[in-house]
Amino acid sequence: MLRCLEKDAGERFANYSKLREALLPYASTAPTPATLGLRFLAGCLDTTLLVPLSFRTAQALQDHGWLLVSTLAFWGIILTYYGLLEGVWSATLGKAIFGLRTVNRIGNPPGVLRALLRALIFAGISMFGVDVVGMLVEGHVSKDSLHGLIAITVWFALLGLTFVTARRKNGFAGIHDMASRTRVIAKSAHSARPASAVQMEPVGNTNALLQLGPYYLLDRLGEIDGAEMLLGYDARLLRKMWIRKLPIGSPAVAPELRNLARPGRLRWLNGKRSAMEAWDAYEAVPGQPLVNLMSVKQSWNNVRFWLLDLAEELQAAQASGVAARMTLENIWITNDGHAKLLDFRMPGVTSVSVGLDQSRKTAPPTVNEFLYHVAISALEGRRVALHETGSAINVPVALHARNLIQGLKATSTPVEVVNQLKPLLRKPPTVSRARRLALLAGGVWFPVLLTLFIMISGTDKAVAWRKHTFGFWGLAWVYAMTVVVIPCLLAALMFRGGALLRGMGLVVVKADGSEASRAKVFYRNLLAWLPLMITPILAGLLGLLIGMGWAALLMFILLAVLSLKFSILPERSLQDRLAGTYLVPR
Numbered sequence: 001m002l003r004c005l006e007k008d009a010g011e012r013f014a015n016y017s018k019l020r021e022a023l024l025p026y027a028s029t030a031p032t033p034a035t036l037g038l039r040f041l042a043g044c045l046d047t048t049l050l051v052p053l054s055f056r057t058a059q060a061l062q063d064h065g066w067l068l069v070s071t072l073a074f075w076g077i078i079l080t081y082y083g084l085l086e087g088v089w090s091a092t093l094g095k096a097i098f099g100l101r102t103v104n105r106i107g108n109p110p111g112v113l114r115a116l117l118r119a120l121i122f123a124g125i126s127m128f129g130v131d132v133v134g135m136l137v138e139g140h141v142s143k144d145s146l147h148g149l150i151a152i153t154v155w156f157a158l159l160g161l162t163f164v165t166a167r168r169k170n171g172f173a174g175i176h177d178m179a180s181r182t183r184v185i186a187k188s189a190h191s192a193r194p195a196s197a198v199q200m201e202p203v204g205n206t207n208a209l210l211q212l213g214p215y216y217l218l219d220r221l222g223e224i225d226g227a228e229m230l231l232g233y234d235a236r237l238l239r240k241m242w243i244r245k246l247p248i249g250s251p252a253v254a255p256e257l258r259n260l261a262r263p264g265r266l267r268w269l270n271g272k273r274s275a276m277e278a279w280d281a282y283e284a285v286p287g288q289p290l291v292n293l294m295s296v297k298q299s300w301n302n303v304r305f306w307l308l309d310l311a312e313e314l315q316a317a318q319a320s321g322v323a324a325r326m327t328l329e330n331i332w333i334t335n336d337g338h339a340k341l342l343d344f345r346m347p348g349v350t351s352v353s354v355g356l357d358q359s360r361k362t363a364p365p366t367v368n369e370f371l372y373h374v375a376i377s378a379l380e381g382r383r384v385a386l387h388e389t390g391s392a393i394n395v396p397v398a399l400h401a402r403n404l405i406q407g408l409k410a411t412s413t414p415v416e417v418v419n420q421l422k423p424l425l426r427k428p429p430t431v432s433r434a435r436r437l438a439l440l441a442g443g444v445w446f447p448v449l450l451t452l453f454i455m456i457s458g459t460d461k462a463v464a465w466r467k468h469t470f471g472f473w474g475l476a477w478v479y480a481m482t483v484v485v486i487p488c489l490l491a492a493l494m495f496r497g498g499a500l501l502r503g504m505g506l507v508v509v510k511a512d513g514s515e516a517s518r519a520k521v522f523y524r525n526l527l528a529w530l531p532l533m534i535t536p537i538l539a540g541l542l543g544l545l546i547g548m549g550w551a552a553l554l555m556f557i558l559l560a561v562l563s564l565k566f567s568i569l570p571e572r573s574l575q576d577r578l579a580g581t582y583l584v585p586r
Contacts, residue, residue: 032186032426033171034100036163037503039184041438043159044445045094050081051449079119087115095184098438102184114180121176126158193305193337209233212243212279213272222347229347232281240284241269244344250278256322257343264313265324266332266342287334289349290378297381300397301429306331306339306378307371308421313341314367315414326370328377371417372408379405396513396582400424431506431583436573440563442500443488447479473556477535485529492522505586508576516581524579531562 004012004019054077061070085092090101090109102118104110110118166172171183209216215232218240222229228245250273258268271280290306310331317324324341329349332340365373377383379395393405404420428435491498496518497508508516508524516524535555543551576582 033168034184034186035503035505036166036172037442037500037505038098038100038186038438039172040500040503041442041445042092042094042098042100044442044449045097046081046092048445048449049093050078054078078123079116082119082123083112083116085115086110086118087112099186100184101186102182104182107185110180110182114182118176118180118182121179122159122162122174125162126155194302212245213270213277213281215241215243215270215281217243224345224347224349227344231284242282242284244280244282246278246280248275248278253280256320260322262313262316263338264309264316264340266340285332285334285340287332289329289346290331290333290339290374291328291349291383293333294377294381294383297395298378299430300379300401302337303375303378304401304421304424304429305337306333307375308418308425309339310341310374311367311371311414311417311421314370315418318367318414326365326367328374328383331374367414368408368410368417371414372405375405375408394512396509396511396584398427398429398585399507399509399515400427400586401429402513428505428585430571431585435504435506436583437564439500439504439506442504443484444480447476447484451476451479473553474536477532480532485533488525488529489522492525493518496521506583507586508581509584511580511582520579520581524575524581527575527578528573531559535559 054074057077058070058074061073082092086095086102087110089096090103095101102110102115104114162176163172163174165178166174170178171185173183177183209218211217212230212232214236215234217230218233219231220228221231221242226247230243230245232241232243233239234241252273253268253271258271261267266285267283269281269283272278314324314326325343326341329345330342332342332346334340376393379393379397393402397405401424404424407420408417488498495502496516497506501507508521510516510520539551539555542554545551546554572582
């Protein structure tokens with residue numbers, strides 16, 4: 001509050017968005033627990049940066065005979081990294097990139113001591129287990145690559161055991177979370193409502209304008225239902241308004257409608273009935289009718305907010321006894337992304353009841369039928385008649401949205417709809433480009449890290465691999481095929497997706513929104529990994545022209561560029577476009 005009242009403009013918030021960000025920590029909305037998939041990816045990034053640094057530092061000290069110092073340095077780097085970054089700033093580099101925060105019970109940074117305890121439990125269990133297994137297999141396993149694979153497998157298995165306590169009801173808390181009384185949450189549990197920029201056109205000289213009552217007339221919007229709609233201007237309050245000019249003798253607006261001041265309804269401002277005049281003035285809200293937006297399919301990111309606005313208004317209307325006109329023509333979508341129920345139609349709105357089969361549906365729709373009607377029409381981008389709303393939704397949307405919309409037919413009150421919709425506002429409505437890229441990065445991270453461990457180990461095998469023509473890239477390809485590509489394809493055939501896809505809360509669906517078959521998911525994954533699978537063949541052919549070393553480097557650059565390009569395509573990656581599938585949140 002004091003910052004908002006600062007005299008110096010530089011000390012105040014730059015805009016309402018900055019003010020909103022400052023107020024978010026004090027909101028009553030419960031924070032969203034971070035999914036295990038995102039925590040896994042964040043941990044992968046931290047490990048990739050941290051472990052090679054600590055391992056290489058410890059190895060350099062050990063080569064000088066400083067065994068105790070090397071051990072202290074190894075653990076000191078790890079604990080300092082997690083203790084300072086999580087304890088003071090709530091996030092390591094990996095968590096910051098994926099929008100995660102480590103907090104205490106009240107949502108603040110946990111402090112250095114709690115962060116150190118978390119790191120000691122989380123890293124200590126896995127590292128100690130790897131050391132024990134390393135001593136047991138020493139002398140029994142001669143190949144460094146197999147030794148490294150065993151160590152990495154044991155490490156991940158022990159890391160997974162720290163999450164045996166993770167349940168949805170406790171926020172996916174692991175043993176280290178519960179012991180340190182901390183939680184990992186999404187950075188913000190609030191979802192911003194999509195809005196379009198509003199450009200207010202200035203009103204010029206009003207002296208030459210016609211007047212209706214105390215208002216100046218700016219434009220004629222059209223005529224509908226026997227009423228003429230005008231755009232007016234209040235010179236005293238400097239605001240525009242809609243003026244509905246009615247035939248002489250029309251009844252006055254009911255008192256309960258004049259006194260409405262809810263966000264979901266249009267506010268009545270003034271009116272007059274006499275032998276010469278009959279008009280009503282309402283607030284002018286920039287926007288457009290919903291039916292005009294239905295020329296294209298609307299995203300669930302928009303529709304969920306509109307459904308919530310309509311459900312809350314219908315809930316309030318039932319409680320107050322003020323009836324609402326439940327038709328698509330009466331829904332107005334404002335430029336700031338809100339939905340309003342109008343008591344009259346605006347000019348330019350074509351009636352959507354033309355396709356209504358009156359023989360099948362004569363009674364007015366119930367609240368749940370109306371909301372289902374709105375959801376289907378907006379998402380499918382077509383004017384669905386009420387008798388069609390018995391069919392299933394036919395667009396690829398998030399599974400939680402699909403379940404909600406199909407369940408609307410079974411709900412009986414708008415209160416139930418509101419209670420079901422509000423938690424969904426904290427779930428991702430679509431799969432962003434960043435998440436698609438993170439899915440790809442999560443798949444290639446493991447073989448890259450495993451190869452990196454082998455290459456920096458300092459053994460004779462590692463030295464030999466460094467001198468190899470393909471070197472790092474050849475070894476990384478071998479590991480990628482054995483520990484990622486083949487398991488990924490098998491998981492597609494058996495479970496319609498692997499652990500990474502499920503851990504990130506994603507699912508593959510068809511164009512009609514139903515879950516894709518195992519064969520289709522397998523085909524999609526095969527297309528995704530095909531460039532990597534044929535890399536050795538292309539590199540071998542190219543190596544005949546420019547040399548094997550340059551060919552390996554060129555193929556790596558080409559794979560990286562293609563991966564980035566295919567992942568950041570709008571809405572869908574290339575493999576989804578070719579396979580006819582969509583990636584949506586669960």
